[in-house]
Amino acid sequence: MSESTLFAQRLKQARTDKKMKQSELSEISGVSIATISAYESADGTKGKNxxxxxxxxxxxxxxxxxxxxxxxxxxxxxxxxxYSELFKFLVYISNSAYTQVYSADRSNEYGELLVGIIEFRDTNIYNFISKWEKIKRLYDQGDIDRELYSLWLEKQYKDYNYEIAKWHEIRDGDLPF
Incomplete structure (x- = not known):
């Protein structure tokens, strides 16, 4: 498979996974609709690099x-x-699978304990998830747009762009619980 074909497939996959139209991607990225279309139609013999x-x-x-x-x-x-790399991965997981972001144990509307809960014992991770839960809820409800949500994430990635603490370096007093 040629590089342009793989780029075309991955571009279209990422766009459709996000349920975006080419026009929406164009508006956010600043790349013209015609150019995006040309990239996505590349098949090794035609298309645009x-x-x-x-x-x-x-x-x-x-x-x-x-x-x-x-x-x-x-x-x-x-x-x-x-932390920035870890948070980007958590956001990637959230975008790739049906997930909800919660900062504490939760039960569903039937009182059943939710499964698949991951407990983080690091204050930085806990703080990020607590804030992310609130902003993601606003985004999911349509109260804020994709651009504002993305700007918020980018700021968090910058703010947390330092080495993850080793588990033996975290003291009990640093934990949020």
């Missing part, structure tokens, strides 16, 4: 890595080194 600037803009607008969009393997070879 993206400039680095356009590929980066599209990846950012879609919340995906430029490496993945350009054809690098989609497996994770290294564990996240910073």
């Amino acid at each position: 993206p400039s680095l600037e356009n590929a980066r803009s599209l990846a950012k607008a879609l919340g995906i890595s430029l490496d993945w969009l350009c054809g690098m393997p989609d497996n994770i070879s290294e564990k996240p080194a910073t």
Whole structure:
């Protein structure tokens, strides 16, 4: 499979996974609708190869890595080194599967305990999830748009762009519970 074909497939997959129209992606990324269409229609013999600037803009607008969009393997070879990397992965999981973000134990409307709960014992992670729960609820309800939600996430990624504390470095007094 050619690189342009793989780029085309991944671009379209990422866009449709986010339930975005080409026009919406164009508005967010600044790349024209015609150009996005040309990228998505590439089949190795026709189509258009993206400039680095356009590929980066599209990846950012879609919340995906430029490496993945350009054809690098989609497996994770290294564990996240910073809180920012970890939070990006949590957001990726949330966007990839039917999930809800909660900062505490929850039961559903029938009083049943929800399954699949992951407990984080790190104050930074707890604080991020607590804030993320609130902003994501606003986004999911349509009270804020994708651009504001993305800006909020980008700010969090910048604020938390430092090394994850090792479990033995966290003291009980630092825990939120």
